[in-house]
Amino acid sequence: MKRVTIKDVARVAGVSYATVSRALSGSPEIGEETRQRIIQISKEMGYTPNSIARSLVIQSTKIFGLIVGRINNPFMSEIAYYVEKHARDQGYNLMLCNSGSDLDHEEETYRLLVGRQVDGIIIIPAGADSYERLKPHLGATPTVFMSENLKDLRESYVTVDNYKGTMLGVDYLYSLGHRNILYFGRRLGSLTHQLRAEGYEDACKRYGLTPAFVDSHYTHSSIKKGYALAAELFRTREHLKYTAIMASTDTMALGIIKAADEFGLRIPQDFSLVGFDNINFSSLPKINLTTIDQPKKAMAAAAVDMLIHKINDPTIGYSHRIMEPTLIVRDSCAPLQNNP
Amino acid sequence: MKRVTIKDVARVAGVSYATVSRALSGSPEIGEETRQRIIQISKEMGYTPNSIARSLVIQSTKIFGLIVGRINNPFMSEIAYYVEKHARDQGYNLMLCNSGSDLDHEEETYRLLVGRQVDGIIIIPAGADSYERLKPHLGATPTVFMSENLKDLRESYVTVDNYKGTMLGVDYLYSLGHRNILYFGRRLGSLTHQLRAEGYEDACKRYGLTPAFVDSHYTHSSIKKGYALAAELFRTREHLKYTAIMASTDTMALGIIKAADEFGLRIPQDFSLVGFDNINFSSLPKINLTTIDQPKKAMAAAAVDMLIHKINDPTIGYSHRIMEPTLIVRDSCAPLQNNP
DNA sequence: CAGATAATCGCAAACGTTTTCAGCTTAATA
DNA sequence: TATTAAGCTGAAAACGTTTGCGATTATCTG
Known part of the structure; x- marks a missing residue:
């Protein structure tokens, strides 16, 4: 299973391999007839340039x-x-x-x-x-x-712009009449999450709303994490203080959805929910999550x-x-x- | 931003680059003291072997x-x-x-x-x-x-084993008492889909059920495709003949779910549904699709x-x-x- | 027709490794 | 002490390209 190299086609074509190289790379200093002949031959022989060797010399x-x-x-x-x-x-x-x-x-x-x-x-x-x-x-x-x-x-x-993202979410919820909006998700460790939380907070302040957070110590958002947190929230009936939830992440929002389903809470009838990221899960039927899109x-x-x-x-x-x-x-x- | 090569560390170490190569690749024929010294030096110099050059010579x-x-x-x-x-x-x-x-x-x-x-x-x-x-x-x-x-x-x-997969689905539905099971999805073009359809058909025959198909001409399964097909099915009330649907694909099943939602049909109360592939969508809350897993x-x-x-x-x-x-x-x- | 210019093409170095083979020490054996 | 063996190391070829430079031929120019 010997691979055909540039030397092989050079030998067949009766030229040096420099010429073959130039002919195939479209260098201008090769006669048109020879070029066509070389291209033809290399095709017939099934030659494919070895890009490893190429990389070595062109340093890329x-x-x-x-x-x-x-x-x-x-x-x-x-x-x-x-x-x-x-x-x-x-x-x-x-x-x-x-x-x-x-x-x-x-x-x-x-x-x-x-x-x-x-x-x-x-x-x-x-x-x-x-x-x-x-x-x-x-x-x-x-x-x-x-x-x-x-x-x-x-x-x-x-x-x-993560800061702006959560702001958009709060804007929207506010425009729907919501005045008690809970922020749901991580705030620390990651600058991304910090910015999202700040965007939420500043938006609340601008509207004269009091920010409220639910979070805990964890490093990666997941449905499971969101579910656990949300279940706790619903169990303690703490959620009744709020009419809307701004989630830090779509996956966290999915966790909320799951918990809500189990607790018999309906979205958006019992509370509104907006996510962040617009992962393609969120457009699924039965999920239909309103969310902030990253382009x-x-x-x-x-x-x-x-x-x-x-x-x-x-x-x-x-x-x-x-x-x-x-x-x-x-x-x-x-x-x-x-x-x- | 010149990269440090094997020659550089050889020069510093005062040995040939063959020795460096051998020392770093753990060849047994290098003195332990020189090996340690070379390793030390190459570390200090921040040497990383160029795997392009390496690939060229080892032909892999x-x-x-x-x-x-x-x-x-x-x-x-x-x-x-x-x-x-x-x-x-x-x-x-x-x-x-x-x-x-x-x-x-x-x-x-x-x-x-x-x-x-x-x-x-x-x-x-x-x-x-x-x-x-x-x-x-x-x-x-x-x-x-x-x-x-x-x-x-x-x-x-x-x-x-696609054939066996749909069989499993039918087995399950049959065991739940379903006797009118519709196969929903592609049958032709792809051998995979052909096998799935055949598995369904043979399972039906074994139980003395009459197979029934809904399909159309298309080459790729998608939610949209499944939705369109399902909407047509529900609109014509054709679905009332069946109590369960075996879908050729999870994505097709998602299309069905979407259409069902819009037509006010509930799953599994109004009909049962099993998918195929077990993509991670299917475990999502509110979806919870029973399906055939590919390992x-x-x-x-x-x-x-x-x-x-x-x-x-x-x-x-x-x-x-x-x-x-x-x-x-x-x-x-x-x-x-x-x-x- | 001599010389110059341009158009083609070949030689050989270079890219950074691995690996064969041979050479050099040094120590051990006879 | 001479010989051998063992243990390390170095020189150089090879991997398959690209490319600067020199060489050759053909075509003009005067």
């Missing part, structure tokens, strides 16, 4: 590394889809790695990718300390961070463009891009009927 | 290509997650590509990956004709097909193991692995109360 692999927490997470896979698509359009392939949202594993993965000589790395960081951990390795390979805000990040990133496609495109710029001009420094969130209205919110 | 990239329709499809992303994990454990990284479920694009992608010198390719084929299209390129790179059955596939693949994790592991075997022994021929489906009982089915 045309590969991007993409590090996500877990690709089976709907948000991540959505991002990955657009990143792959956009990168491929620009001539780059993608090396996909799961960090498992674990800092050690993430660091190891990052180093592995630079060893693989990828031209650039796009990473959805595992946690708040990712930057600190990755810092010593940065600089060897152009990198852009995505989606998560990190504290004092002196590196390129693209993210959504995943645009974010992905921005990230790869940013990366390519950085590759073309390494002296460019870093840049930040904060994208606009939008409110997606579905069926989980209703106007407030009776003032409690 | 330690990379697998993974071609999926779209990574944002929940089923695909689940597979991808486990493939990456298992492959990485075996020392392989993953190059991810979306084929967009398009045959042309798939073929182009496949060729691209062999040009990239990947050691093997795992592919979830785009359609029934994938094999025909890919045939000329096969043989250069070990390949295993996944999940989709293809006609006369003289290549390695791992899939689930995605085991399938992924089997695929990469199969690929590694093939790489280690290219003369091994091809092999087929058909995994066991299982019934996942959730809340979309109920015992039949009144015989219609």
Whole structure:
């Protein structure tokens, strides 16, 4: 199963392999007749250039590394889809790695990718300390961070305006007449979540509402976590103080939905609910979650463009891009009927 | 931003680069003291071996290509997650590509990956004709097909027993007392779907039930497609003839759920429903779809193991692995109360 | 017709490794 | 003491490309 190399086609064509290389890469200094002949022959022989050898000499692999927490997470896979698509359009392939949202594993993965000589790395960081951990390795390979805000990040990133996002949610709920809105989810550890909570808080203040929080100590949002928290809320009848819930995350909102279902509470009749992220779960029948959308496609495109710029001009420094969130209205919110 | 090569550390250590290479790769013929010294030095200098150069000489990239329709499809992303994990454990990284479920694009992608010198390719084929299209390129790179059955596939693949899967569904519905079960979804074009339909049909025959089908001409299952079909079914009141529906796919089932919701039909009170695939949507609150599970994790592991075997022994021929489906009982089915 | 210019093409170095083979020490054996 | 063996190390080839530079031929120009 010997692969056919450039030498083989050169021998057959009766030219040097330099000529073959030039003919196939469309170099202008090759006669048109010989070029056509060489192309013809290489096709017949089934020649495919060895991009490993090519990478070695041109010092570029045309590969991007993409590090996500877990690709089976709907948000991540959505991002990955657009990143792959956009990168491929620009001539780059993608090396996909799961960090498992674990800092050690993430660091190891990052180093592995630079060893693989990828031209650039796009990473959805595992946690708040990712930057600190990755810092010593940065600089060897152009990198852009995505989606998560990190504290004092002196590196390129693209993210959504999380602060504004929750504000949009509160605006909407307020416009429906809600005056007692509970914030449901994480506030600390992650800058992203901090900003979301602050957006909620400031929006409340602006309307003269008193902010209220439900949270606990945990590091990753999940349906299970949301369910546990919500079940506790319903059990203690604490929720009766509020007519609407602003969730920090769609997955948390799903947990709420599950608990509500079990407690016989109806959404939006018994309370309104808005999520954050617009993962594709949320548009499902019976779920129909009103939520804040992160423009995943645009974010992905921005990230790869940013990366390519950085590759073309390494002296460019870093840049930040904060994208606009939008409110997606579905069926989980209703106007407030009776003032409690 | 000059990268440090093996020569650099050799110079500093005062040995030849052959020695450095041997020391770092744990070759037994290097003195322990020099090895430690070299390791120390290479660490201090921040040396990371260039795996491109390495790949060129050892004729192996330690990379697998993974071609999926779209990574944002929940089923695909689940597979991808486990493939990456298992492959990485075996020392392989993953190059991810979306084929967009398009045959042309798939073929182009496949060729691209062999040009990239990947050691093997795992592919979830785009359609029934994938094999025909890919045939000329096969043989250069070990390949295993996944999940989709293809006609006369003289290549390695791992899939689930689709025939048995729908049988399980019918068994279950029958055991609940249902005697009028409708099969909802595609039957032709894809061997996978053909098998599912046949499993249903044979199970019906075994119980003396008369099979009934709802399908139409389409090539990809989707919620939208399922919704359209179901809405038509409900509008014509045709569904009253049946007390249960066996859907060809979870996504189709979701379409049914959506339509049912709009027509005021309740599941499982008005009819029972079982899906196929067990995508993670189906476990969501308010959905809770009873369905047939494909053992995605085991399938992924089997695929990469199969690929590694093939790489280690290219003369091994091809092999087929058909995994066991299982019934996942959730809340979309109920015992039949009144015989219609 | 001599010389110059342009159009093609080949030579060989380079990319950063791994690995074979041979060479050099040093210690052990006869 | 001479010989052998064992243990380390180095020189160099190989992997399959790209590309700067020089060489060759053909075509003009004067």
